[in-house]
Amino acid sequence: MPDTTNTFDASHTGRLDDEYDDAAGYYVDGDPIADTKAPGGPLEERWDTRQFEARIANPANRRRLSVIVVGTGLAGASAAATLGEAGYVVKSFCYQDSPRRAHSIAAQGGINAAKNYKGDGDSVFRLFYDTIKGGDYRARESNVYRLAQVSRNIIDQCVAQGVPFAREYGGLLDNRSFGGVQVSRTFYARGQTGQQLLIGAYQALERQVAAGTVKCYTRHEMVELIVVDGRARGIIVRDLVTGEIETYFADVVVLANGGYGNVFFLSTNAMGSNVTASWRAHRKGAYMANPCYTQIHPTCIPVSGAHQSKLTLMSESLRNDGRIWVPKNKADCDKDPRDIPEEDRDYYLERIYPAFGNLVPRDIASRQAKNMCDEGRGVGPEVEGVRRGVYLDFEEAIGRLGRDAIENKYGNLFDMYARITGEDPYSVPMRIYPAVHYVMGGLWVDYDLQSTIPGLFVTGEANFSDHGANRLGASALMQGLADGYFVLPNTIRDYLAEGPFEKVAEDDPAVVEAQESVRSRIHQLMNTNGTRSVDSYHRELGNIMWEYCGMERSADGLKKAIDLIRTLKQDFWRNVKVLGAAETMNQSLERAGRVADFFELGELMCLDALNRRESCGGHFRAESQTEDGEALRHDDTYAYVAAWEWAGADEKPVLHKENLTYEFVEMKQRSYK
């Protein structure tokens, strides 16, 4: 167990020596890359410049230009609806039974926008600045400034669609401060902002279905990308009801398939969230950027047993009033917490970080919780030999403010907690534990949101672009809708202006090869006839990822993880058991295909983490810390986007670096002591 206060090695601090190359032997150096589409000039004029310079597809031509959009969350539904409105022929795909069920729906907190309706000093520049700083200086200035600019249009659009945001008595929109920022710029719809925004986008999408511009393919999962003459020209999907393998062509393909947090098995993602669409594109030439950048959320409901299928997040606003502690003595860990006297409790965040206490950033709160449990001072049920939980105690807050006040503030969260755990948080301290929540990494895109495969665009959580190494609260919804409503429709037209492209022949070798590979993969999964279920492999992969590529990482641990994943992957292809038939609905087969891709992604995430010998954003590298055990970033060596190129199943990935330069913001190290 790495103890951050003891393993400190003075030789590893300060300037990092160039000789460190932890990942040597695991990868090949490639040419550096540049985001060639971002215009220069004043920051505030760049997006206008790009919109003007991007060609416009002739309106009369649009009904002959086709677009495939994979995914119907905020980034996908908004893009498909907007492209439909513009007159393109759109095909929209999702694995769920309705576009409205995509996992954006589960976002609780809110959506940021630089409206400055509160007159509290917010501005486009401040939102830009906060986002760059929150991302620990690993995001592009041009992209983030654009995000802050269009954030204002999103709110206008959503209100016009009838999204029922919270309002004040005067009838105007209410805002709140979120995630420790100093201005109130977060718009919200009680605890279900994601659902309300998604319904807005979904309704806009269904309106286009009725208008005949969009056709929706529900219960269809993308399983391969078709690249012809160097351009993305279509996808292969499996109809999840009939099992049929179908091929669809278009002039351009947009991936909006969300994040891959389920590589950890347990996460706050939906059960079906997966990386397959992205990973298939990666294998066809799309670079994967910063795959190790994962956000771990500190206030989730802990695992209750080995049967656990997913984790549930509770708003971190709970930390405003709850006090976090564990017993000082291991012997007290299975006691009723109410019987543990004050002097035997360790309010460890208040002890280690007296200035910020329980309100330290997400990554610090998460990492310290894991440290306490690794020390053997965790609480709650023992799962596989360890108690993974810490107390979040409202006794003091209830005493100070009264039960009614706490109920008013957190009633719905307390109810949710009681429903899931069967415990009453008003009388017994809550138990919390960190869980994987969001990934900042994703497919590399340029300023136009185009990947390294011409004609393949990527929006929302599926791309890597705007959050750097950590994402601010209430910014995921903003980015998804910014990409889908305002950015992509204005950049994709430049590409489509060259079209329509020559029709792809059904018997084109690239098409036949893609179809064959899909069929043979399914055949292999159905005919391995092994002994282990898909879920058991997924769970084991998740344990490896969580242990070695979670909140705290070390070179030794990551190398071990890579070995473990390779072995497990081999075993999977020899010993997995998928029952039923491929020519029917088969949920085990669906999961098997997703898990197969998670193995390869997991290995690349470990490699990316191994290469990045710095503590940055949401991650802590044991080898990169300050004298008092805090995260230490290395701007001299790692101020770049790590974009990985697939080189083949048994080949070493190629690393392409995109250097990050800051013209408008000064890079600073954070401190919470």
Added chain:
Amino acid sequence: MKFTLNIWRQPDAVTAGKIHTYELDEVSEDMSFLEMLDVLNEDLNAKGEEPVAFDSDCREGICGSCGLMINGEAHGPEVTTTCQLHMRSFKDGDSITIEPWRADAFPVVKDLVVDRGAFDRIIQQGGYISVNTGAAPDAHATPVPKDKADRAFDVATCISCGACVAACPNGSASLFVGAKITHLGELPQGQAERDTRVVNMVAQHDHEGFGGCTNIGECTAACPKEIPLDVISRLNWDLHAALRHGK
């Protein structure tokens, strides 16, 4: 805990289904209902029997994917979604009957999975406000009285799970349609299309084979989001108004 599970198994949409009985041991009261089914499926897989197909995605009670008839009740004995129901709501040794949503308009796809595409098609007929991207005025241009905004939000919490239809003896989706009519009808932005919206959505509702409302109220009792019955009054009121306006 130990349970006897009577589960509807149906290989596909056209083959007749029937109830199969399974015994399941070692269930913990902290498991969600769907985690209990996960455990059953691991068990079946180990025995060489094909796992039971059922829909679920977010498992947080918000996506609306899951939905089972549990001992004849939509989403089971608590007012919540199936994924948020936990085994502590049952007694050790209980027999539990698990069936798919029962409604003509929701045909079975396989086992416990049904096709709820009819809901999307109803929304296509007017469950939206027509505003193209980029055509919106400033969000503060039109204040909305707080009580109206709150009411719109309350009914917009519908997750389209279909429990209302499954619980209704008539197989009516009036609560679903009423919730959308009320959500958009409470807001100033929704007024322009108010008449055509209700006429077209109700026509599609009937076309899909959903039954009529006879004020039984099972829908609102089964609704995990507690959408109130009066959205159906609002639906009827708006429909009559639209017909009076000659729509």
